[in-house]
Amino acid sequence: FPGLADVSISQDIPVEGEITVPVGSHSPDEDYSTLDEPVKDTIMRDLKAVGKKFVHVMYPRKSSALLRDWDLWGPLVLCVSLALMLQGGSADSKDDGGPQFAEVFVIIWFGAVVITLNSKLLGGTISFFQSLCVLGYCVMPLTVAMLVCRLVLLAGAGTISFIIRLIVVGAMFAWSTLASTAFLADSQPPNRKALVVYPIFLFYFVISWMILTFTPQ
Amino acid sequence: IACLVMYLFAEFDDAANLLAANPDATTISIDEPVETPKNQHSRLQEPGREEDDELLGTDDSDKTELLAGQKKSAPFWTFEYYQTFFDVDTYQVLDRIKGSVFPVPGKNFVRLYIRSNPDLYGPFWICATLVFTIAVSGNLSNFFIHLGKPTYHYVPEFRKVSIAATTIYTYAWLVPLALWGFLVWRNSKVMNIVSYSFLEIVCVYGYSLFIYIPTAILWIIPQKVVRWVLMVFSLCLSGSVLVMTFWPAVRDDNRRIAVATVATILLLHALLAVGCLAYFFDAPELDIPAPIIPAHNGTTVITKSL
Numbered sequence: 001f002p003g004l005a006d007v008s009i010s011q012d013i014p015v016e017g018e019i020t021v022p023v024g025s026h027s028p029d030e031d032y033s034t035l036d037e038p039v040k041d042t043i044m045r046d047l048k049a050v051g052k053k054f055v056h057v058m059y060p061r062k063s064s065a066l067l068r069d070w071d072l073w074g075p076l077v078l079c080v081s082l083a084l085m086l087q088g089g090s091a092d093s094k095d096d097g098g099p100q101f102a103e104v105f106v107i108i109w110f111g112a113v114v115i116t117l118n119s120k121l122l123g124g125t126i127s128f129f130q131s132l133c134v135l136g137y138c139v140m141p142l143t144v145a146m147l148v149c150r151l152v153l154l155a156g157a158g159t160i161s162f163i164i165r166l167i168v169v170g171a172m173f174a175w176s177t178l179a180s181t182a183f184l185a186d187s188q189p190p191n192r193k194a195l196v197v198y199p200i201f202l203f204y205f206v207i208s209w210m211i212l213t214f215t216p217q
Numbered sequence: 218i219a220c221l222v223m224y225l226f227a228e229f230d231d232a233a234n235l236l237a238a239n240p241d242a243t244t245i246s247i248d249e250p251v252e253t254p255k256n257q258h259s260r261l262q263e264p265g266r267e268e269d270d271e272l273l274g275t276d277d278s279d280k281t282e283l284l285a286g287q288k289k290s291a292p293f294w295t296f297e298y299y300q301t302f303f304d305v306d307t308y309q310v311l312d313r314i315k316g317s318v319f320p321v322p323g324k325n326f327v328r329l330y331i332r333s334n335p336d337l338y339g340p341f342w343i344c345a346t347l348v349f350t351i352a353v354s355g356n357l358s359n360f361f362i363h364l365g366k367p368t369y370h371y372v373p374e375f376r377k378v379s380i381a382a383t384t385i386y387t388y389a390w391l392v393p394l395a396l397w398g399f400l401v402w403r404n405s406k407v408m409n410i411v412s413y414s415f416l417e418i419v420c421v422y423g424y425s426l427f428i429y430i431p432t433a434i435l436w437i438i439p440q441k442v443v444r445w446v447l448m449v450f451s452l453c454l455s456g457s458v459l460v461m462t463f464w465p466a467v468r469d470d471n472r473r474i475a476v477a478t479v480a481t482i483l484l485l486h487a488l489l490a491v492g493c494l495a496y497f498f499d500a501p502e503l504d505i506p507a508p509i510i511p512a513h514n515g516t517t518v519i520t521k522s523l
Binding site: 191193202215 | 296299300302303305306307308310338342345346349353356370371372373375379
């Protein structure tokens, strides 16, 4: 250090002072404690998270919000509403009608679990509940299609209404499959992508079939 | 000393800025896919397989037993154990499906395609697809047959999906179990050269059901002759896959038992096809009673045709 060559420090100058290091006086609990907030805040936060995920499904981009903060509220609401809307169909005494509430529920949840297990067994890196979350949220286009079908059926049940329903359900089926593939395909090994995508296709096909064949009494 | 300390702090600041600019500079991620064990495994098998073009695998069965033992070494309560049953790539599954649809006479499906790597992906998802294909096709075909009849009201017949699922999954899992048990029992009495593990038998049965998927779709055509021709054709294809697989396993046995075993296999397979056709697809000539035709003089004429 050339500039300091001529500096001399005499021995009797005390070097003293105060070095204060600010101790983190706030505990981590204080920042994240949500116990004291009003109930409205708690509910609104969860509702906003669920709503944000619905928006992500409507415009599927490769965002990680759906995967990172998974929740199963959205899938539950969608599944229950879809199963409820599939009720009230033609139910003969021969009991040959449409699916019961429990059947729709079981098909959706059991189907999602089986597809998740399948993708994990094939070597996927996504976690169990993340995959359930994505598959459940991507049922939303088909729930919208069911709503549209019921409205169309209110107007009539002829050939034109069938064609409209076919187009709507077909488009929503393609949307669901593409949305869930966009989220899930990246976590699979590259030479097994088709093996993972096919069961997802079959799953949404079965749900679309149930929606399309719904006939009111 | 204060200046010295300030200078040192300045140097640290620069270093910190540098680190902030390239945060990846110090991070090394080691992310190799575990490919090498698989390559070694397949290379081990190649020399043995190239010579094995006959139905009879002489010392191959010993090698496959050894290799099978080496592969599945994880204990059965871990997830990795079950991952070994899904160790297939897309092209392998497609090859196995192709082998079940175009059986080459003289080549054994198990030896040629499965090669001691039986998978559960094919059997499970082919059965699932078949269940829904049969249910949907049956529903569609009934709809087209009864279309236009005034008393017909469309029903989705969802109950039949559960019945189809039970039937097909029972067939695809219980019949291989029974067959495997039977072969093990005969093996203890007569020394057979060729023996299969339970998973290989499940695999063969699962892939042999694939031909029924396009058959079920074509069964929508409401012609009796067309349906029976399709059924016989698909039965021949999948039956030949099963026969060529299981004949070498029983032919060293008593001649009558061997023939009876193969005949039972084919009979059960045919029973499944005929049962599905009869239950899920209404007969095309079935006529509901024609509508009442009111004549002009007040009497009504009712015509019925069976």
